[in-house]
Amino acid sequence: MGIIDLKGIYTAYEGGDRPVIKDLSLSVDSGEYVVVGGPNGAGKTTLLESVNGMVSITHGSASVCGYDVRRQGIDVRKKAGYVLQSFYFDPFTPFTVEQVVLMGRYGRLGLLKRPGREDTEAVKKAIRAVGVEDLANKPIGTLSGGQQQKVLIAQNIAREPELLLLDEPFSNLDFSSREFITGILKGMAKNGTTIMMVSHAFDGLPDMRIRILVMNDGRIAYDGACRPGEVADIVRSRTVA
Amino acid sequence: MFLEPLIPNNIVCHAMEAMILASIACAILGVFITRMNLSSIGVTMSHAAFAGAAVGMFLNINSTLAAVAFCVCIAALLGPLSDRSRMSADTTLSVLFAMSMAVAVFFIAYLQYTGKGMAAGNLLFGNVLSLYREDIYLLALICLATVLFIVIFYKEILAIIFNMKIAEASGIRTKPVYYALLFITAVSVALCMNIVGGLLIFVWLVTPAAIAYQFCFNVRNMFIVAPLVALIISATGVWAGFQYTLPISPLVAILFTLVFSFSVIFSLKRRVTSNKS
Numbered sequence: 001m002g003i004i005d006l007k008g009i010y011t012a013y014e015g016g017d018r019p020v021i022k023d024l025s026l027s028v029d030s031g032e033y034v035v036v037g038g039p040n041g042a043g044k045t046t047l048l049e050s051v052n053g054m055v056s057i058t059h060g061s062a063s064v065c066g067y068d069v070r071r072q073g074i075d076v077r078k079k080a081g082y083v084l085q086s087f088y089f090d091p092f093t094p095f096t097v098e099q100v101v102l103m104g105r106y107g108r109l110g111l112l113k114r115p116g117r118e119d120t121e122a123v124k125k126a127i128r129a130v131g132v133e134d135l136a137n138k139p140i141g142t143l144s145g146g147q148q149q150k151v152l153i154a155q156n157i158a159r160e161p162e163l164l165l166l167d168e169p170f171s172n173l174d175f176s177s178r179e180f181i182t183g184i185l186k187g188m189a190k191n192g193t194t195i196m197m198v199s200h201a202f203d204g205l206p207d208m209r210i211r212i213l214v215m216n217d218g219r220i221a222y223d224g225a226c227r228p229g230e231v232a233d234i235v236r237s238r239t240v241a
Numbered sequence: 242m243f244l245e246p247l248i249p250n251n252i253v254c255h256a257m258e259a260m261i262l263a264s265i266a267c268a269i270l271g272v273f274i275t276r277m278n279l280s281s282i283g284v285t286m287s288h289a290a291f292a293g294a295a296v297g298m299f300l301n302i303n304s305t306l307a308a309v310a311f312c313v314c315i316a317a318l319l320g321p322l323s324d325r326s327r328m329s330a331d332t333t334l335s336v337l338f339a340m341s342m343a344v345a346v347f348f349i350a351y352l353q354y355t356g357k358g359m360a361a362g363n364l365l366f367g368n369v370l371s372l373y374r375e376d377i378y379l380l381a382l383i384c385l386a387t388v389l390f391i392v393i394f395y396k397e398i399l400a401i402i403f404n405m406k407i408a409e410a411s412g413i414r415t416k417p418v419y420y421a422l423l424f425i426t427a428v429s430v431a432l433c434m435n436i437v438g439g440l441l442i443f444v445w446l447v448t449p450a451a452i453a454y455q456f457c458f459n460v461r462n463m464f465i466v467a468p469l470v471a472l473i474i475s476a477t478g479v480w481a482g483f484q485y486t487l488p489i490s491p492l493v494a495i496l497f498t499l500v501f502s503f504s505v506i507f508s509l510k511r512r513v514t515s516n517k518s
Contacts, residue, residue: 054409078412087404092510094276094459095403103400107412112393139458152407159411 003163003194004028004051009060011050019058020046022218030162033189033208034196037235038215044198045085047215048165051196052080065162078107080163081156085198086171089148093141097151100140101126104155119158126158129184145172153181157188164188166197175203182206202232214238255377256369256489257479262380263433264445264471264493266387270426271450272463276402281334282319282423283446286430288341289315291365291439293431295348298357305376308434312427315341319423345439367438367490369479376435383429390425391464394418402460437490445471448497455508474500 004026011021020043028034036044049055051064053073062069065079081104089095104126105119127133130150135143140151149172156164164185170178178201186206189195205228212234214222222238244261248254274282293311297304315337322333391398397418400408409415426446433442449471450463457463478493 052410054406074412074414077410082410084407084410087407092454092458093403094454094457094463095399096459099399099459100403103396103403103408104411106396106400106408109396111397111414114396155407155411 002027002029003065004196005061005063006051007061009050009062010058011046011055012058013046013055020055020218021050023060024218024220025060026213026220026223028194028196028211030194031189031192032194032211033185033206034194034211034213035202035205035231036196036198036213036215037200037202037231037239038221039239042215043218044215045167046218048082048167048196048198051163052077052082052165054082079161080165081159081161083149083152083156083164083166083169085167086145087148087152088145089141091139091141093139095140096137097127097132097140097143097154098123098136100151101154101158104158108159122158122160126154129157130154131180146174146177149173150177150181153184157184161193163194163196166195166199168198168200170199170201178203202228202235205231252370253479253483255372255374256483257476258377259369259372259380259436260475260479260489260493261472262377262384263429263436264449264475265468266380266384266429267433267442267445268449268453268467268471269387269391269464270422270429271446271448272453272460272467273398273402273422274426274446275450275454276460276463277405278331279334280443280447281331281338282426283430283443285315285319285334285338285341286312286427287434287439287442287446288338288345289427290431290434290442292341292345292348294434294439295345295352298352299348305379305432305435308431309428311341312431313424316420316423316427365438365440366488367434367436367441369436369489372435376432379432380436383425383432387425387429390421394421398422399460437494441490441494444494444497448501449474452497452501452504455504455510458509470500471497 006024006026009021009024010019012019036047038044046055050057053069053076057070064076067075069076101123102115102119105115105122109115127136130153132147132150135147140148153169169181173181182205185195186208207228209225210228210231211225212231213220214235226234244254244258248257274280289312290308293308294304297307318337319333397413400411400413401415401419405415430442433445437445449467452470453463453467457466474496475493478496479489481487482489482492
């Protein structure tokens with residue numbers, strides 16, 4: 001059984017009148033690097049949020065990181081990181097970079113436990129990994145969009161996840177930052193972390209075997225493996241406008 | 242209670258204790274309310290308490306108890322309603338506010354018709370001079386519960402204040418903590434209504450946190466500065482009210498607003514923004 005094992009799932013947002021994901025089956029093994037492409041509204045973000053249990057699965061079975069997503073979504077989220085699509089924090093958001101990254105550890109700590117030395121070390125390591133150590137004590141809102149994005153990625157690195165879900169992680173990053181983050185993701189994948197990333201930018205993918213999923217209207221229209229340079233062409237050719 | 246050795250007059254002592262406890266509880270909750278942009282929660286809860294107390298008076302049952310029950314029902318409705326109706330919490334609050342106001346006005350009008358208008362007036366403006374020791378005990382209890390809750394669930398509350406969705410994605414049980422905070426706010430508002438009145442409680446919930454926000458760059462400091470500011474202003478207001486025979490609750494509310502105005506003028510954040518521009 002893979003780290004992600006979805007069988008015939010349907011998902012819908014609360015109050016929604018029709019399913020966003022329809023009869024979708026997918027199996028992903030540990031350490032795979034999966035890129036999800038497809039047109040707007042195809043259900044890419046919903047797929048990520050179905051995997052970590054943030055969107056309700058109405059039919060079918062889903063097992064992620066060894067947990068039943070429908071009943072144990074909270075346990076899945078403790079093991080699976082999720083970098084959400086672009087956020088903007090106002091300049092007076094009263095949290096420093098270090099505090100934000102530390103929050104990534106709160107879920108795995110559970111209720112009533114305080115962060116300890118191990119958590120502080122993981123935070124420092126994650127901040128160093130994304131290259132924002134000189135911003136550690138600055139309020140997150142005073143950072144640029146790209147720097148904020150790096151902090152949110154660091155928050156998820158600090159979680160030491162088995163599975164890392166990323167929704168448009170490169171949207172605010174310049175080319176050199178993309179390459180830098182790509183290097184980090186590649187390193188994580190080589191260490192066994194499964195990466196599943198929704199993206200429209202395919203010029204910063206790591207030089208390794210990429211599995212590509214193209215989604216259309218809540219279903220997987222294409223599922224295959226390729227080299228990084230081929231991803232853009234495959235997504236373009238398989239996307240139904 | 243705790244101020245009896247310092248203030249021999251029972252009425253003054255109870256007024257001072259009640260105002261201090263109400264201010265601390267509301268100011269701490271206010272940090273959460275203002276940072277989550279839920280200021281209308283204060284308005285809705287205060288009117289729910291108002292409606293509950295009016296229903297209590299109409300039914301001849303304890304009005305505080307009825308206010309607590311009504312507020313708790315509103316708090317219980319608020320979360321699921323905004324989740325399921327796909328509306329923002331603010332819109333849901335406005336709907337519940339209008340409903341509470343309608344219930345309150347209906348019963349107040351009826352009570353006036355039956356000659357109980359004066360008692361109903363106390364619900365609107367509060368009466369800090371007619372408190373019993375039991376009222377103070379209840380306030381002390383909710384104040385303690387608020388402080389304990391914030392201390393125990395501090396990291397979860399921080400994460401929720403930062404961003405509810407990111408907190409949820411991080412594996413934090415956001416909903417139980419969020420609903421518990423709504424519940425504590427509901428009970429606090431209902432208990433404080435006797436003291437500051439249904440119309441003014443909003444000031445206690447929002448202004449101390451707004452003052453603290455002008456000078457604090459992190460949430461931990463806001464949780465310390467807001468209740469401290471509220472305590473000092475409330476104690477000053479009660480003292481001035483008795484000293485110069487002035488209505489206490491409105492006086493404290495005016496003092497809060499004055500201090501807020503000065504805090505905006507001397508705000509550290511305003512200076513930072515001016516320096517940037």
